[in-house]
Amino acid sequence: MGKPVxxxxxxxxxxxxPDIVIDGxxxxxxxxxxxxxxxxxxxxRIEPLLTRHPELKGVCSVRHTTDMVTMDAKPxxxxxxxxxxxxxxxxxxxxxxxxxxxxSAGNTGALMAVSKxxxxxxxxxxxxxxAGMFPTERGETVMLDLGANVDCDSDNLVQFxxxxxxxARAVLGLEKPSVGLLxxxxxxxxGNDAVRSAALVLRDGNLPIRFHGFVEGNDICAGTVDxxxxxxFTGNIALKTAEGTAKFFxxxxxxxxxxxxxxxxxxxxxxxxxxKVRMRTDPRRYNGAMFLGLGGIAVKSHGGTDAFGxxxxxxxxxxxxxxxxxxxxxxxxxxxxxFDQTQPRxxxxx
Amino acid sequence: MGKPVxxxxxxxxxxxxPDIVIDGxxxxxxxxxxxxxxxxxxxxRIEPLLTRHPELKGVCSVRHTTDMVTMDAKPxxxxxxxxxxxxxxxxxxxxxxxxxxxxSAGNTGALMAVSKxxxxxxxxxxxxxxAGMFPTERGETVMLDLGANVDCDSDNLVQFxxxxxxxARAVLGLEKPSVGLLxxxxxxxxGNDAVRSAALVLRDGNLPIRFHGFVEGNDICAGTVDxxxxxxFTGNIALKTAEGTAKFFxxxxxxxxxxxxxxxxxxxxxxxxxxKVRMRTDPRRYNGAMFLGLGGIAVKSHGGTDAFGxxxxxxxxxxxxxxxxxxxxxxxxxxxxxFDQTQPRxxxxx
Numbered sequence: 001m002g003k004p005v006x007x008x009x010x011x012x013x014x015x016x017x018p019d020i021v022i023d024g025x026x027x028x029x030x031x032x033x034x035x036x037x038x039x040x041x042x043x044x045r046i047e048p049l050l051t052r053h054p055e056l057k058g059v060c061s062v063r064h065t066t067d068m069v070t071m072d073a074k075p076x077x078x079x080x081x082x083x084x085x086x087x088x089x090x091x092x093x094x095x096x097x098x099x100x101x102x103x104s105a106g107n108t109g110a111l112m113a114v115s116k117x118x119x120x121x122x123x124x125x126x127x128x129x130x131a132g133m134f135p136t137e138r139g140e141t142v143m144l145d146l147g148a149n150v151d152c153d154s155d156n157l158v159q160f161x162x163x164x165x166x167x168a169r170a171v172l173g174l175e176k177p178s179v180g181l182l183x184x185x186x187x188x189x190x191g192n193d194a195v196r197s198a199a200l201v202l203r204d205g206n207l208p209i210r211f212h213g214f215v216e217g218n219d220i221c222a223g224t225v226d227x228x229x230x231x232x233f234t235g236n237i238a239l240k241t242a243e244g245t246a247k248f249f250x251x252x253x254x255x256x257x258x259x260x261x262x263x264x265x266x267x268x269x270x271x272x273x274x275x276k277v278r279m280r281t282d283p284r285r286y287n288g289a290m291f292l293g294l295g296g297i298a299v300k301s302h303g304g305t306d307a308f309g310x311x312x313x314x315x316x317x318x319x320x321x322x323x324x325x326x327x328x329x330x331x332x333x334x335x336x337x338x339f340d341q342t343q344p345r346x347x348x349x350x
Numbered sequence: 351m352g353k354p355v356x357x358x359x360x361x362x363x364x365x366x367x368p369d370i371v372i373d374g375x376x377x378x379x380x381x382x383x384x385x386x387x388x389x390x391x392x393x394x395r396i397e398p399l400l401t402r403h404p405e406l407k408g409v410c411s412v413r414h415t416t417d418m419v420t421m422d423a424k425p426x427x428x429x430x431x432x433x434x435x436x437x438x439x440x441x442x443x444x445x446x447x448x449x450x451x452x453x454s455a456g457n458t459g460a461l462m463a464v465s466k467x468x469x470x471x472x473x474x475x476x477x478x479x480x481a482g483m484f485p486t487e488r489g490e491t492v493m494l495d496l497g498a499n500v501d502c503d504s505d506n507l508v509q510f511x512x513x514x515x516x517x518a519r520a521v522l523g524l525e526k527p528s529v530g531l532l533x534x535x536x537x538x539x540x541g542n543d544a545v546r547s548a549a550l551v552l553r554d555g556n557l558p559i560r561f562h563g564f565v566e567g568n569d570i571c572a573g574t575v576d577x578x579x580x581x582x583f584t585g586n587i588a589l590k591t592a593e594g595t596a597k598f599f600x601x602x603x604x605x606x607x608x609x610x611x612x613x614x615x616x617x618x619x620x621x622x623x624x625x626k627v628r629m630r631t632d633p634r635r636y637n638g639a640m641f642l643g644l645g646g647i648a649v650k651s652h653g654g655t656d657a658f659g660x661x662x663x664x665x666x667x668x669x670x671x672x673x674x675x676x677x678x679x680x681x682x683x684x685x686x687x688x689f690d691q692t693q694p695r696x697x698x699x700x
Contacts, residue, residue: 074539137598147534150542184497184586189424192500192583217590221598233542234584236534238591240567245595248487248571252631253603256623266620273606273613280602 004034005321007314008099011041012068012086013106014303014310018042021105022049022056024301024310029059031311032318038093040086042066065089069106071303075113087111091118094296101297101317103288105310111300112148112291119296122326124333127152128293129160130232130300131167132239133286133316136223142167143220143228146289147236154197157181157229161202162336163292163329164227165209170328171319172226180215180225182234190214194231207336217241246281284309288316292329297321354384355671357664358449361391362418362436363456365654368392371455372399372406374651374660379409381661382668388443390436392416415439419456421653425463437461441468444646451647451667453638455660461650462498462641469646472676474683477502478643479510480582480650481517482589483636486573492517493570493578496639497586504547507531507579511552512686513642513679514577515559520678521669522576530565530575532584540564544581557686567591596631634659638666642679647671 009025011018018041025037036059039046043064050056067084082088087106093099095118104111112128121128131144144160145152152160161179168177181199183191188199191214202211212225217238220228230238257267267274279285283302287309291298297320301313320326359375361368368391375387386409389396393414400406417434432438437456443449445468454461462478471478481494494510495502502510511529518527531549533541538549541564552561562575567588570578580588607617617624629635633652637659641648647670651663670676 072537135598137601150534182587184500184583187422217587217592218594218597220591221594230587233534234587237532237567237580237584237588241570241588241591242567242595244568244571245592246599247568248485249596249599249631251487252627253624256627257620259623259626263620263623266616266618266623268616269619270607270613270616273609273616274603276609277602277606281599 003322004036005318006036006038006099007317007321008038008040008090008093008102010087010090010102010104010106011039011046013104013111014301014305015071015105016304016306017105018046018049020305020307020310022046022053023307024314025060026053026056027307027311028314029056032315035059035314035318037061038063038090038099040065040090040093041068063089069110071107073107073110075109078107078110079113079117082110082114088114088118091115091298094298095119100321101299103299103301103310103313103317105301105303105305105313107303108147108300111298115291115294115296115298119294119298121293122295122330122333124337125159125163125293127156127159128291129163131164131290131292132288134220134242135281135286136221138223140172141220141223141226141228142172143230143235143239144292145230145232145235146239147232148291149232151233152194152231154194154201157194157198157231158201158205158207159293161198161209161211161227161229162207162332164229166329166332167290167292167325168226170325171323174226176210177226178210178212179227179229180212180219182220182228182230182238183214183216185216186214198229243283246283250278285312288313290316290320295326297326353672354386355668356386356388356449357667357671358388358390358440358443358452360437360440360452360454360456361389361396363454363461363653364651364660365421365455366656367455368396368399370655370657370660372396372403373657374664375410376403376406377657377661378664379406382665385409385664385668387411388413388440388449390415390440390443391418413439419460421457423457423460425459428457428460429463429467432460432464438464438468441465441648444648445469450671451649453649453651453660453663453667455651455653455655455663457653458497458650461648465641465644465646465648469644469648471643472645472680472683474687475509475513475643477506477509478641479513481514481640481642482638484570484592485631485636486571488573490522491570491573491576491578492522493580493585493589494642495580495582495585496589497582498641499582501583502544502581504544504551507544507548507581508551508555508557509643511548511559511561511577511579512557512682514579516679516682517640517642517675518576520675521673524576526560527576528560528562529577529579530562530569532570532578532580532588533564533566535566536564548579593633596633600628635662638663640666640670645676647676
């Protein structure tokens with residue numbers, strides 16, 4: 001069952017908070033009975049929900065605050081005035097050592113800003129990145145950055161590659177994960193300056209990484225590599241394009257099966273097999289974007305998810321904690337720095 | 351049936367040239383009997399293929415050349431040494447007025463370089479863009495740029511918006527098409543400098559465009575707007591991510607239907623309905639990337655397509671010619687220039 005782990009929860013973040021948050025904790029508790037929770041938010045709204053689930057009594061404690069971050073709040077404004085919000089206090093619990101990781105379904109920009117401010121970035125990392133898991137034809141692939149950094153230089157991309165590679169080893173348990181840089185072609189001359197320079201460092205920089213080279217958009221779902229590295233602008237658009245295409249396909253299939261009596265009969269026969277496809281590609285199963293490169297574990301749940309999705313995001317945070325992701329990445333970065341003193345940090349430019 | 355149209359064909363371009371090229375012409379001829387073809391390439395290889403299809407005798411003429419552009423040739427090298435290649439001569443036929451448009455399944459970078467050099471860009475357009483059609487939940491959407499320009503400033507994006515909007519009116523017959531800029535969120539502050547400045551011009555620049563604002567990756571397949579505008583790096587990755595996701599889904603469905611006897615029976619019942627989905631999302635139906643912003647019509651077919659796909663690319667070129675796309679875009683650009691003499695070209699910066 002694993003060692004006890006405490007996760008702090010922003011109980012007021014997300015479109016349907018605190019209801020689905022508490023429901024998510026309840027689902028997570030079934031799968032992960034060794035996890036304890038500190039719930040930050042309005043106790044007048046949280047306590048009645050907890051009362052309905054006596055099994056949560058022993059694993060949840062509530063820290064009351066009425067202040068919360070709205071979904072449209074600007075990150076800068078939250079940094080100035082949000083110190084008593086449920087989000088801030090939940091992140092702060094990780095900084096103070098009360099919790100090993102934090103999960104919030106609130107405003108992404110604000111959560112990233114607060115996490116950076118409170119947890120700081122790891123030494124050797126200029127900017128944290130948002131990473132997520134994708135189902136692929138071969139299994140699962142991790143992709144980063146999914147939107148934290150709009151403009152990335154080659155240093156950032158190289159650091160993302162390291163963070164993703166350690167994740168794939170530490171959390172996914174892959175021995176020698178392959179890393180690809182997202183580009184518009186596989187030839188050396190393709191792409192912008194940032195990806196070309198990053199490729200040079202990843203290929204020839206003596207980094208302990210199995211660098212595959214450039215990959216293209218279709219390689220994400222094909223599972224060509226274990227880790228796909230890109231800037232936050234492209235990564236966010238690729239992620240949402242994939243989600244949109246999946247939704248388009250599902251809705252088309254639904255229409256097709258409703259199209260005729262024959263198709264409806266066919267659906268009944270194939271139902272079990274089709275449900276497997278749906279389960280395997282259910283976006284809720286992949287809910288939980290990881291903020292990598294920070295001094296603590298922070299996971300962002302989709303704001304509109306349900307309890308099943310929120311429970312998955314909790315599972316992602318627990319995975320990162322249980323596999324010691326942050327200790328691993330810290331050690332790797334220290335090792336790299338001692339390994340090459342002429343290159344005091346992982347940098348492409350100098 | 352329409353007025354006679356002549357299309358020049360790079361008969362040696364693509365993975366399976368000239369066989370699938372000639373086969374594609376044959377398929378296109380069935381649908382478009384009013385179109386004539388000039389086939390550029392090795393007559394020793396083309397003539398035997400034509401002999402098998404006597405119906406093509408009256409609509410095809412062959413211009414012999416043994417020189418051809420390989421799939422891995424560098425664009426600069428082709429510009430220096432490729433003047434007698436089937437690709438160059440096919441493009442040149444448009445510049446000379448022998449053909450109204452050119453179709454090639456050859457090397458994309460080389461085709462763009464040769465087309466720019468031979469056909470020139472239109473006055474008011476700094477860089478041509480590659481545009482393509484997507485099936486969406488609402489119908490069809492055009493997206494550009496799909497990979498011609500890796501780095502785009504706001505001027506380029508505004509020009510792409512104009513080119514796409516005129517395409518949607520002239521070729522798709524939409525009265526007032528909506529235009530969206532691809533970004534990582536819908537709020538004004540989101541994205542990089544280029545998209546933010548371009549949005550300002552499109553929103554307040556008095557351009558005759560129905561500007562929807564920012565759209566996200568999932569809006570492409572949802573069909574939120576008729577025209578999606580983006581830089582060539584992001585556009586290429588979004589296109590290939592969508593293709594990859596569609597492929598992943600199809601292969602998953604195939605596996606599911608082969609999974610059990612029940613599922614196989616279900617497939618037989620639902621076959622007709624499922625075939626409709628497959629037809630509607632068949633990538634060959636969307637084959638034919640348009641090079642917009644040039645002094646002539648040029649269409650790039652996928653290098654690995656079959657005859658059905660190549661015939662579609664021919665159809666795209668004929669559509670652009672028949673609807674007078676280039677005359678329309680020329681007029682719009684002239685109109686914009688006379689409309690505001692203080693802003694002699696469509697520029698976001700000045």
